[in-house]
Amino acid sequence: MKTDRLLGIVTYLLNHGQTKARVLADHFEVSVRTIYRDMEAIGMAGLPVVTYQGGDGGVGLAEGFRLKENMLTVDELDHIIIGLKSFESVSLNQQHSNAVLEKLASKHESLLTLNNRFLIDLTTFHRTSIPQKISLIREALKNETYVTFQYYSDQGQSLSRLEPYYVIFRWSSWYVYGYCELRGGFRMFRLTRMVDLQGTDQTYKPRDIEKESLQFAAHFQEMKHAVLLFDAALEYQLIDLTGDGSYEKMEDNRLKINYPYTNLEYIVQLILGFGDKVEVLAPDHLIEEVKRRAQNLLNRYR
Secondary structure, eight states: OHHHHHHHHHHHHHHHOSBOHHHHHHHHTSOHHHHHHHHHHHHHTTOOEEEEOSTTOEEEEOTTOOOOGGGSOHHHHHHHHHHHHHHHTTOSOHHHHHHHHHHHHTTOHHHHHHHHHOOOOOOTTOTTHHHHHHHHHHHHHHHTEEEEEEEEETTEEEEEEEEEEEEEEETTEEEEEEEETTTTEEEEEEGGGEEEEEEEEEEOOOOOOOGGGGOGGGGSOOOEEEEEEEOGGGHHHHHHHHOTTSSEEOTTSOEEEEEEESOHHHHHHHHHHTGGGEEEEEOHHHHHHHHHHHHHHHHHTO
16 A cells, blocks of 8 residues: 555655665665655655755655654554564563553554454463573673573583574574574574573674574574375374365375474474374385384383
């Protein structure tokens, strides 16, 4: 909608200052002529539009102008409230989150009702530890101070000191991304595997991070796929795991699925958890590993 684009242009100019019309046109996927018409409409609405001449010129808003909260659309407030509700579940200071929610929702009573109908909890089984860890890391990010912790992985246990830069929620897990002194590079650490996490008073000078390093998907292990056959009685569990339409129904009513995974231990435990209700078709090394684990279980209970 044009109104949303106009508000988007105003917000962009407030955040970036003087900007070339071509940059705005590319950003909002319209023509330069449309941008100039939009700027005229913004000026007619009473906002202080400024045009800069010359090769380095462009458009902008008068210095000191601020966007009032009530210029946000209902849909934008809706998204903000849902986002705050999500983060509220892992925040130690929920009173602060609630105060922000009340201020936003008070502009539209319907949003306050919507807010009360969205109950989001991102902590899973780590209801106590995850909010504490996120709070500690947030404080370290703000003060640019190191954090230390014991880390447990398939490589064993190690003591790490980290310059934290980002907190990430991905694949139902929380991670912190930063520069690890032990490994001499940027690394991703899962919060649930960090034990005895401590803040320090030692500050670090923020490093320049290459743009490629911010493609966080590359920091996760290479994705592999297991071809599995599930009994039809487990269809509801497959829908839970991967969603409706993610599997193929075979002639014998079993359900065939290409299940993505990055960690061998995880996929083996998942398969064994379904007992004799699932069969592994590929890859071969996964079949052999499941057979080995099943034989070990049989030997243990003999």
